[in-house]
Amino acid sequence: DEADPSSSSSIISRFQQYLRINTAQPSPQYAESADFILSQAKSIALEAQTLDFVEGKPLILLKWPGSDPSLPTILLNSHTDVVAAEHDKWSHHPFGAHLDQHGNIYARGSQDMKCVGTQYLEAIRKLKASGFQPLRSVYLSFVPDEEIGGHDGAEKFVDSDVFKSLNVGILLDEGLASTSENYRAFYAERGPWWLVIKATGQPGHGSRLYDNTAMENLLKSIESVRRFRASQLDLVKAGLKAEGEVVSVNMVFLKAGSPTPTGFVMNVQPSEAQAGFDIRVPPTADPESLERRISEEWAPASRNMTFEFKQKASVRDTYGKPMLTGTDNSNPWWTLLEEAVRKANGKLGKPEIFPAATDARYYRELGLPAIGFSPMANTPILLHDHNEFLNQDEYLKGIDVYVSIIKAYASHVEHTRKEASRDEL
Numbered sequence: 317d318e319a320d321p322s323s324s325s326s327i328i329s330r331f332q333q334y335l336r337i338n339t340a341q342p343s344p345q346y347a348e349s350a351d352f353i354l355s356q357a358k359s360i361a362l363e364a365q366t367l368d369f370v371e372g373k374p375l376i377l378l379k380w381p382g383s384d385p386s387l388p389t390i391l392l393n394s395h396t397d398v399v400a401a402e403h404d405k406w407s408h409h410p411f412g413a414h415l416d417q418h419g420n421i422y423a424r425g426s427q428d429m430k431c432v433g434t435q436y437l438e439a440i441r442k443l444k445a446s447g448f449q450p451l452r453s454v455y456l457s458f459v460p461d462e463e464i465g466g467h468d469g470a471e472k473f474v475d476s477d478v479f480k481s482l483n484v485g486i487l488l489d490e491g492l493a494s495t496s497e498n499y500r501a502f503y504a505e506r507g508p509w510w511l512v513i514k515a516t517g518q519p520g521h522g523s524r525l526y527d528n529t530a531m532e533n534l535l536k537s538i539e540s541v542r543r544f545r546a547s548q549l550d551l552v553k554a555g556l557k558a559e560g561e562v563v564s565v566n567m568v569f570l571k572a573g574s575p576t577p578t579g580f581v582m583n584v585q586p587s588e589a590q591a592g593f594d595i596r597v598p599p600t601a602d603p604e605s606l607e608r609r610i611s612e613e614w615a616p617a618s619r620n621m622t623f624e625f626k627q628k629a630s631v632r633d634t635y636g637k638p639m640l641t642g643t644d645n646s647n648p649w650w651t652l653l654e655e656a657v658r659k660a661n662g663k664l665g666k667p668e669i670f671p672a673a674t675d676a677r678y679y680r681e682l683g684l685p686a687i688g689f690s691p692m693a694n695t696p697i698l699l700h701d702h703n704e705f706l707n708q709d710e711y712l713k714g715i716d717v718y719v720s721i722i723k724a725y726a727s728h729v730e731h732t733r734k735e736a737s738r739d740e741l
């Protein structure tokens with residue numbers, strides 16, 4: 317029944333409401349999404365504050381206070397922005413949240429990651445209705461700008477005094493849909509390095525053959541990048557490494573020549589040429605050796621080349637260690653997640669390295685444990701793709717998985733603390 321806020325149709329219609337707010341980069345409607353989140357928070361009586369680290373880019377922080385404020389807390393993170401969508405290539409409008417006859421909800425952000433944001437809220441709504449009282453405080457952060465690097469969102473947040481005062485013990489952030497029945501969970505991610513290489517060279521008549529043209533200099537680099545790319549892809553194809561365990565490099569733009577109103581100048585060899593690459597570096601890789609490869613093989617000064625990074629994430633934390641969250645007994649949160657998923661009748665695959673980037677890197681950089689998890693099983697991976705959708709039954713199942721996880725996390729008495737109190741007896 318529509319009027320009952322706990323009915324499935326009400327839950328789905330709240331998800332659709334969030335999806336219908338166009339928060340696509342580069343001009344997300346953040347004011348509207350903030351209003352929506354704050355109204356949801358109010359309806360389930362969560363404490364709320366809006367943090368304006370950058371004007372026009374609100375970060376909403378919600379709190380469900382625990383009975384023991386001395387315990388480290390739980391932070392459930394989601395980003396409110398989404399990537400752009402090419403409307404005319406979709407079968408349904410990307411901000412219409414159309415529900416088709418199979419129960420699939422079509423919208424940009426249905427997988428990445430508005431689903432997770434409202435699933436956290438719905439799980440808390442259910443837990444509150446059941447009378448559950450958290451021991452640890454549970455925080456929810458709805459952050460802007462993840463899709464453009466998180467510099468005005470999560471990055472500013474983790475540097476803030478507000479964040480320090482939260483005493484966060486574990487962070488949950490986004491994962492990926494799974495095409496099998498097993499959910500996927502991520503203990504690390506690859507760092508994005510966005511590289512632009514530039515070649516200069518001898519300009520001249522388009523009919524002449526000579527050495528050291530900008531185009532030739534750039535093409536030698538592209539050939540070298542391609543050989544390296546193939547070596548990494550071969551490791552994946554041979555089954556020796558998973559996607560998140562190799563360095564990926566993809567050329568994303570090429571720029572050279574002189575445009576004319578009808579095309580390009582055809583008989584002048586240009587004096588400059590450049591190419592851009594999206595490189596993803598696993599935390600297990602040696603960043604120094606990749607840096608050397610870039611400066612010596614992909615953009616050597618000896619070939620009149622220079623390079624610049626548009627984005628260069630660290631793969632080491634502030635203590636110099638690779639940014640990996642423990643998946644063994646050293647990290648009770650991992651075991652608790654596994655158990656909680658199982659209790660909710662879900663299955664979890666082997667822990668993986670997230671192939672792309674998420675805001676979790678800013679927390680792992682501080683040495684905090686962070687787990688990437690979006691409960692979507694039996695679902696094609698459609699983030700950033702046309703016709704992104706999520707099935708309503710999968711969405712509802714995911715809420716129950718979060719009920720189980722939040723319950724386990726918020727009731728968890730730290731082992732070391734138990735030991736400490738036992739020692740006192």
Ligand code: MET
Pocket residue numbers: 462463464465466508627672673674
């Ligand atoms: C460096 S910004 C990252 C944006 C996006 N999540 C990606 O992995 O591409």
Ligand SMILES: [Zn+2]
Pocket residue numbers: 395428429462490
């Ligand atoms: Zn995302």
Ligand SMILES: [Zn+2]
Pocket residue numbers: 399428463699700
């Ligand atoms: Zn994304």
